[in-house]
Each structure stands twice: as structure tokens, then as C-alpha cells.
Amino acid sequence: MDKVLITVGSGGKKSQSFINSEIISRFSNEKLNILADGAHIDNNMVVTTDSFTVFPPFFDGGDIGVLSICGMVNDLASMGAEPKYMTMALVIEEGFPFGDLQRILDSMKKLANEQNIQLVAGDTKVVEKGKLDGIIINVTGFGYRYKNVMLPSRDYKIGDSIILTGPVGEHSIAVLKNRGVVEFDGMVPSDVAPLWEPVKSLIDGDINIKFIRDVTRGGLSAVLNEFVSFSRTKIEIYEDDIPVNEKVLAVCDIYGFDIYSLACEGRLVVVVDAMDSEKALSILSQYEQTKSARAIGQIIDLSNPIVILNTQFGGKIVMDMPTGEILPRIC
Amino acid sequence: MKVLNVVDDFCTVEINGVKKSCFIGFLERKPEEGEYLLVHAGMAIKILDYQSAQEIIDELALLIDGELRDSE
Amino acid sequence: MNKSFDLFKDRELAKKLFSHIKSKVSHFSNLKIMEFCGTHTHNIFQYGFRYAFQPNLKFIAGPGCPVCVTSDNELAEAFWLLEKRGVGVITYGDLLKVPYNGKSLFDYRSEGFSIEIVYSAIDALSIAKKKSDKEWVFLGVGFETTIPATSALLDLVVRTGIKNLSVISFHKNTKSIISALGSLGELRVDGILLPGHVSAVVGWQYFNDINAFGIPSVVVGFEPLDILYGIKELIDMIEKGERGIKCAYKRAVQEEGNRKMLDSINKFFDVTDCNWRGLGNIKNGGFEIKPEYSIYNARKRYKIENIEVLSKQNQCLCGDVLIGKIEPIECPSFDVLCNPDAPLGPCMVSHEGTCLAYYKWSRING
Numbered sequence: 065m066d067k068v069l070i071t072v073g074s075g076g077k078k079s080q081s082f083i084n085s086e087i088i089s090r091f092s093n094e095k096l097n098i099l100a101d102g103a104h105i106d107n108n109m110v111v112t113t114d115s116f117t118v119f120p121p122f123f124d125g126g127d128i129g130v131l132s133i134c135g136m137v138n139d140l141a142s143m144g145a146e147p148k149y150m151t152m153a154l155v156i157e158e159g160f161p162f163g164d165l166q167r168i169l170d171s172m173k174k175l176a177n178e179q180n181i182q183l184v185a186g187d188t189k190v191v192e193k194g195k196l197d198g199i200i201i202n203v204t205g206f207g208y209r210y211k212n213v214m215l216p217s218r219d220y221k222i223g224d225s226i227i228l229t230g231p232v233g234e235h236s237i238a239v240l241k242n243r244g245v246v247e248f249d250g251m252v253p254s255d256v257a258p259l260w261e262p263v264k265s266l267i268d269g270d271i272n273i274k275f276i277r278d279v280t281r282g283g284l285s286a287v288l289n290e291f292v293s294f295s296r297t298k299i300e301i302y303e304d305d306i307p308v309n310e311k312v313l314a315v316c317d318i319y320g321f322d323i324y325s326l327a328c329e330g331r332l333v334v335v336v337d338a339m340d341s342e343k344a345l346s347i348l349s350q351y352e353q354t355k356s357a358r359a360i361g362q363i364i365d366l367s368n369p370i371v372i373l374n375t376q377f378g379g380k381i382v383m384d385m386p387t388g389e390i391l392p393r394i395c
Numbered sequence: 396m397k398v399l400n401v402v403d404d405f406c407t408v409e410i411n412g413v414k415k416s417c418f419i420g421f422l423e424r425k426p427e428e429g430e431y432l433l434v435h436a437g438m439a440i441k442i443l444d445y446q447s448a449q450e451i452i453d454e455l456a457l458l459i460d461g462e463l464r465d466s467e
Numbered sequence: 468m469n470k471s472f473d474l475f476k477d478r479e480l481a482k483k484l485f486s487h488i489k490s491k492v493s494h495f496s497n498l499k500i501m502e503f504c505g506t507h508t509h510n511i512f513q514y515g516f517r518y519a520f521q522p523n524l525k526f527i528a529g530p531g532c533p534v535c536v537t538s539d540n541e542l543a544e545a546f547w548l549l550e551k552r553g554v555g556v557i558t559y560g561d562l563l564k565v566p567y568n569g570k571s572l573f574d575y576r577s578e579g580f581s582i583e584i585v586y587s588a589i590d591a592l593s594i595a596k597k598k599s600d601k602e603w604v605f606l607g608v609g610f611e612t613t614i615p616a617t618s619a620l621l622d623l624v625v626r627t628g629i630k631n632l633s634v635i636s637f638h639k640n641t642k643s644i645i646s647a648l649g650s651l652g653e654l655r656v657d658g659i660l661l662p663g664h665v666s667a668v669v670g671w672q673y674f675n676d677i678n679a680f681g682i683p684s685v686v687v688g689f690e691p692l693d694i695l696y697g698i699k700e701l702i703d704m705i706e707k708g709e710r711g712i713k714c715a716y717k718r719a720v721q722e723e724g725n726r727k728m729l730d731s732i733n734k735f736f737d738v739t740d741c742n743w744r745g746l747g748n749i750k751n752g753g754f755e756i757k758p759e760y761s762i763y764n765a766r767k768r769y770k771i772e773n774i775e776v777l778s779k780q781n782q783c784l785c786g787d788v789l790i791g792k793i794e795p796i797e798c799p800s801f802d803v804l805c806n807p808d809a810p811l812g813p814c815m816v817s818h819e820g821t822c823l824a825y826y827k828w829s830r831i832n833g
């Protein structure tokens with residue numbers, strides 16, 4: 065490979081191997097190597113960083129500004145940390161409509177206020193027209209560990225319950241539609257949403273949480289595979305229990321997409337002790353963003369890291385790390 | 396996919412509320428609203444025959460029922 | 468008529484039928500059923516049926532994934548058009564990942580070559596219109612199901628007189644391959660699941676040649692219940708020693724096909740000999756644009772002559788896998804040199820590929 069391919073940033077297998085062979089190999093250290101969504105930099109502070117690029121910047125249910133704040137909040141929430149401060153770097157293409165920029169900043173401000181997050185530093189660069197497609201936003205989020213919770217845990221048991229907080233794929237479909245890759249009437253709004261509130265309630269409810277990760281690029285398949293390779297466990301998932309949006313399913317049917325590799329921006333996979341599963345679900349059901357949470361499977365072995373999917377029709381398959389870009393298939 | 400409306404050589408079809416336009420120039424006749432089409436890569440291949448579909452489902456249900464009764 | 472065809476997605480009935488088949492096949496040892504169509508291969512895998520009836524029943528994915536059978540020389544033609552003629556290429560998403568000489572259309576796109584993906588062939592017209600500063604070639608891939616779509620595109624190209632769009636046909640003929648395999652005596656299977664979509668276009672009588680090989684065959688649809696029903700029907704036939712072709716997809720397929728589609732294929736295409744990956748030259752195995760439409764044929768427009776085909780994939784036994792001669796695990800490269808991250812052949816690349824399906828399954832029990 066002598067050129068960087070799009071798949072390096074797709075969240076699938078190629079991203080994983082890029083991170084291992086180019087980043088970890090160079091920067092290896094105890095905190096980084098966990099490959100979590102963020103890092104505990106001292107006993108109480110957690111930091112996370114992410115760049116956002118999406119075409120188009122406005123889509124059904126959100127925009128790139130909302131996306132960047134939610135992405136940061138959800139990454140911190142995945143570490144059990146309460147978001148507090150953020151920095152923001154804007155890289156803007158020359159000629160980008162000023163009104164659009166204001167709209168994006170307004171939605172960021174609104175959401176940051178709602179989440180009690182202060183912007184404490186920032187940077188703005190403008191690059192020559194054509195050197196960039198619209199706008200890239202980088203945010204770095206700082207949060208404090210809440211009630212001494214340390215995530216992810218290193219302690220897993222057979223039977224630990226795997227919870228998914230809502231239907232998958234809505235974000236991908238919203239963006240693909242707004243980009244014109246898929247065409248259909250009717251709307252599937254992105255699921256983009258900040259998820260600290262429900263996570264906080266889980267912690268307040270004394271749920272024994274072992275692992276949280278937000279489902280983003282690479283979809284459910286990627287997150288579950290990341291979980292098994294981190295925890296070195298074998299898990300079993302039941303397709304019957306995975307919440308789906310009927311419209312997303314229909315689009316997948318028409319275009320041949322694999323629903324489990326579609327991206328979300330407002331869904332979590334939460335692994336909890338089996339004893340706490342019911343209680344966790346009832347807490348999650350109280351929030352709009354997580355009201356359709358379901359337990360979708362459990363850990364079945366403490367070796368042989370692999371994700372087994374029991375299909376709706378009686379069979380079993382291995383759910384693999386997605387391999388690349390989401391493409392329509394015909395055959 | 397279910398036919399919603401027909402305009403010239405195209406029609407709108409629907410699954411689960413997702414609507415899509417498809418080319419029907421190759422069908423043996425114009426489909427009617429409410430009929431189901433077999434669509435492949437944006438092209439309607441066939442107007443589906445509901446009755447034979449139901450027959451198969453009935454046949455399967457009978458077979459499975461019979462089996463369940465036998466095993467009781 | 469308010470019930471939809473979701474009838475065939477009924478989970479409960481599917482689960483019951485699944486157990487029915489499971490107990491039925493327990494009387495057999497080592498039944499081999501070949502499915503021809505890439506979508507069957509994909510769905511049988513995705514629904515979790517592919518290895519569910521082992522060791523009593525095995526599915527063998529036949530050469531019916533258009534991407535898997537697209538040959539090196541065809542990919543070489545596409546790459547040559549991009550590199551040497553500077554045209555843009557429009558095709559279906561499926562084809563993007565297939566490697567030839569260590570490179571795929573996907574890689575070309577990363578390098579800045581113009582490659583557009585369409586869902587439907589006729590969308591190529593609007594791309595060519597919109598991006599009129601470039602010449603475009605539509606790569607027609609697939610069997611009798613997608614050929615009419617290419618015909619429809621050709622028809623539009625002729626009627627609108629658009630200058631910057633032509634077509635190259637990589638289309639393949641399913642009838643020829645079944646006959647070719649059968650007459651080679653290579654078809655060592657107990658039953659065949661015939662492709663539903665293709666049959667809807669051509670009519671199931673198209674496959675009458677199969678009768679000569681004495682292998683029971685069933686035309687099957689694509690929903691979970693369609694596939695299970697098809698398998699059940701096929702096993703019934705095998706049990707009773709019946710031969711011939713049965714249709715288990717009557718809502719879409721009759722003996723006769725779709726006249727208008729067949730006419731449009733005949734209007735624009737001639738049947739010709741054609742290279743299939745792993746299988747070599749197949750008599751009447753492909754479709755080429757008729758001479759009277761040569762100006763719309765990219766092979767003629769851009770004077771593609773013999774392009775030297777470099778073969779790096781000679782350790783790959785896809786050809787043998789595709790006809791059910793060997794199982795992936797019998798290929799020396801399987802999981803050694805060849806895996807989903809570094810696929811040697813299309814059977815490991817494609818979603819429909821047998822080697823990929825086998826690779827994934829082989830890890831379930833660890």
C-alpha cells in the first residue's frame with residue numbers, strides 16, 4: 065500500500081490494523097494501548113479527542129456541530145466520565161457559506177450549554193478552496209471520573225449481559241440519503257444524541273458496569289468485535305433481540321447493506337453483570353435516547369474472542385469486523 | 396415491493412414506508428396499485444402472484460402443524 | 468390484499484421449518500447441494516443456514532456470483548480504460564473490491580481515478596450527463612437479471628444520442644455454465660438450487676438442459692422461507708429419486724420468462740464465448756454487444772485489443788471451489804496465504820464468496 069486508502073478511517077478492520085501497525089508501534093504506552101475511547105490522564109481526569117468530517121454537513125436529524133459534541137460526550141461517557149471542558153479546532157474550506165458556519169456553531173453552543181460543557185480553547189484555520197470538502201471539526205473533551213467508576217473493567221464473567229441502547233444504522237442511512245447515495249421518500253433521522261445522562265443514571269443506580277462503548281463507524285459489528293478482543297471473551301448475540309428501525313431495514317433490503325456495519329451516533333453497547341441487567345434496562349428505558357434498549361446477548365466463554373450471532377431464522381453465523389466502505393450490492 | 400402509483404414507465408414502490416422509484420418498462424402489463432413487484436437493481440422483473448405465495452405458506456403451515464400433532 | 472410478502476420472512480415458521488429440515492437430513496450422509504446464484508450464497512450464509520446441516524448436508528456455492536467469475540482479462544480491460552484512455556468508469560458497488568494484479572477499482576478510486584457507483588444501470592445516463600466534461604464507460608456485470616438493465620441503458624444511449632457514454636459487457640450466461648459444468652461431468656452434486664431472479668427473467672425452461680444430467684433441481688426465491696422451502700422440496704425430490712426441475716418460487720417464476728426482457732437482451736446482445744474466472748473459456752458463456760451497436764461498445768470505441776493479463780493469482784483454486792470440486796479448506800492457501808485481510812482470490816473477496824463464508828464459519832467452534 066503506497067497510498068492512504070479511505071478504509072483506514074472507516075472504523076473497520078483496516079482502521080484497526082492501521083492503528084496497531086502505525087500508531088501503537090510508535091507511541092505505545094500503557095494508557096494508549098487500551099485503545100479505549102479516551103484515556104485516564106490522572107486519577108480523575110479523562111480526555112478524548114476526535115475529528116469530524118461528514119458530507120453533507122447538514123443531514124436529517126442533525127449537523128456536523130451536533131455530531132462533534134455528541135461524539136465527545138459519548139466517548140467520555142464510555143469511560144464513565146462527566147464531560148466538563150472542551151477545545152475546538154475548525155478547519156474550513158475557503159468559500160464555505162458563512163451562514164452555514166454560524167448554524168453549526170449555534171448548534172454546538174446550544175448542546176454544550178445543555179450538557180454543561182465549557183469551551184476553553186480553540187483554533188481556526190482556513191484552507192484554499194478545493195483542498196478540503198467543506199469543514200472539519202476537531203474537538204478534545206475533558207471530563208472527570210464520576211463516583212470513581214473505572215471503565216473499561218478487566219473483570220468479566222460468563223453470563224455478563226450485553227445491552228444495546230437502541231436501533232442501529234439510522235445515522236448512516238440519514239447521511240447516505242442526504243449525500244444522494246441512497247434515494248427514497250420519507251425520512252430516517254440520524255440517531256445522533258448525547259448519552260451522558262443515561263450513563264450517569266446507570267452509575268447512580270449502582271449498576272455493575274463493565275464496559276461501555278458508543279457505536280460509531282463500523283457499526284454494531286465493529287463495537288462487539290472490539291469488545292471481544294479487549295475482554296478476550298466469546299459472546300453470543302440474538303438477532304431476534306436487536307432493536308431495528310423498520311425503515312432502516314427496508315433500505316438495507318433494497319440496497320444490500322449490512323445493517324450491523326452501519327454507523328450510529330447515539331447508541332451504546334453496555335456490558336453489565338447479569339444480576340444488574342434488568343435494572344439497567346429499566347433505568348435506560350426512562351430516557352428518550354435509550355428508551356428502546358434491549359439485552360441482546362451475553363458472554364459465553366472467557367477465551368476464543370469471537371462474536372456469534374444467532375440469526376432470526378434458526379442458524380448461527382460469526383459476526384465479523386466490517387471490512388470497508390458501505391457499498392450498495394446488486395448480486 | 397408494493398406498488399403505490401404508476402407514471403409512464405416508472406412506478407413508486409414501498410417497503411416499510413420507504414418509497415423508491417422503479418422502472419417498469421419490462422413488465423408484461425402495467426401493475427396496479429397494491430400489487431407486489433419483484434424488483435432487482437431498480438428494475439421490476441415481475442408482478443408477483445399473491446395467490447401462489449399464500450398457497451405455499453399454507454402448505455408449509457400444514458406440514459409443520461401436522462408434524463407437531465404427530466409428535467404429541 | 469393487505470398482507471405483504473413479508474409472509475416469507477416469518478421467523479416462527481422459518482424456525483419450525485428449519486428444525487423440520489434438520490431432522491429430515493439426519494437420514495443422509497454427505498448430501499451436496501449446489502446453489503448457483505450469488506444472492507442465494509449470501510443469504511444462505513446470512514440467515515445462518517450454510518453450515519447448519521453439517522455433516523449431513525453441505526451447500527456448495529456454484530459459479531453464480533458475477534463478481535467472483537469476472538475474469539482477470541475483464542478487470543484488465545477496465546483498468547486499461549482508466550489508465551490508458553482516461554475515461555471514467557461507472558459500475559455496481561460489488562465490483563470495486565475485486566483484486567487483479569494486486570489492485571482493485573477501489574484502489575484506483577483512492578488514486579483519484581473517476582469511478583462512480585450506481586444502484587441501477589440507467590443511473591449511468593444521469594452521471595454522464597451531469598459530468599459531461601468526461602467520457603464514461605458503464606461496466607455491465609451480472610447475469611440475465613442485470614443484462615436487461617444494461618439493454619435499457621443502451622436503449623437510452625441510442626435514443627438520446629449522448630456522446631460521452633458507452634458500455635462494456637462483462638455479462639455472463641447462466642445457461643451455458645450449467646451446461647458446461649454438466650457436460651464436463653464436473654457437477655458432483657445431489658441437487659441444485661436454481662436462481663430465482665434469473666429464472667424470473669428467462670423462465671425455468673431455460674435450464675431444461677439440466678434434465679440431461681439427471682440432477683434434481685429446484686427454482687428458489689430469496690427470503691428465508693423461500694430458501695428453506697426450496698431446500699425441503701429438493702430433499703423431497705432426492706428422497707423420492709425424482710429428476711427434473713421443480714419451481715418453488717411460483718409467485719415470481721413461470722416456465723416462460725419475461726418476454727420484453729428477453730427481447731431487449733436479444734436486441735442488443737449476441738451470445739459469445741467468454742472467459743470465466745477459474746473456469747476458463749466457456750462456450751456461449753457471455754454476451755457481447757451486437758455489431759450494429761458497435762459505436763456504443765467501449766471495446767470498439769476505445770479499440771481495446773488483446774491486453775496482456777498478468778496473473779498473480781495462480782495459487783488460487785477458486786475455479787475448483789466454484790464448481791464444488793474442492794472445499795476451501797482443501798486449498799493449500801486457505802488461511803495460510805489467503806484470508807479476508809489479504810485475499811488471493813475473489814472467493815475470499817466477495818460477500819458471496821465460498822472461501823470467505825467458510826473462513827468465518829470455521830472459527831465458530833474455535
Ligand code: SF4
Pocket residue numbers: 782783784785786788795798799800801802805806810811812813814815816822
Ligand atoms: S482460499 Fe483463497 S486462494 Fe484458496 S481458493 Fe479460496 S480464494 Fe482462492
